[in-house]
Amino acid sequence: MADDSSAANVGLRYAQALFDLASDEKNVAAVEKDLQSLKAAMADSKDLRTLIGSPTFSAEDKGKALVAVGAKAKFNMTTLKFLGLLASNGRAAALPSVIDAYARLSAAARGAVSAEVTTAIPLTAAQAKGVQAALRQSLGKDPEITTRVDPALLGGIKVKVGSRLFDASLKSKLDSLKFALKRA
Secondary structure, three states: OOOHHHHHHHHHHHHHHHHHHHHHOOOHHHHHHHHHHHHHHHHHOHHHHHHHHOOOOOHHHHHHHHHHHHHHOOOOHHHHHHHHHHHHOOOHHHHHHHHHHHHHHHHHHHOOEEEEEEEOOOOOHHHHHHHHHHHHHHHOOOEEEEEEEOHHHOOEEEEEEOOEEEEEEHHHHHHHHHHHHHHO
């Protein structure tokens, strides 16, 4: 099993290099849009996730496949070249962390902050607006929210902003109670 922190470090280094290149070419937003499209495609396609994460496929095959997916989706040339380079360096498995790190870098450049909100059931539009307003007030910046649904939370909400985590989920409260009862 790979060390998550080293994968995140690799992802951050590649994301920083891509961000610097995109900044020089003045197409940060286009590259970010391409990467978000690729993230959505990876979420939808088990085959694509398998290709990226499996060591049975060669770096060359991964590169060809990623570039083909990008070309079909009409990605920016910078993004296409980057995907080929990432795969040829044997780092295709780090693609999810690259995408997340790039989104954080891009948000920081715009003066926004990324927040990941996880709930047990999908948020309504009104609830999402309320969470966004509360984060704007507490952070003093405009948050860009991505939502996830994790039924294991049972209820409540988890909000991750950078390295900070606010956990008001029912699961964590039950875990705390369980721990307290074990100590008694």
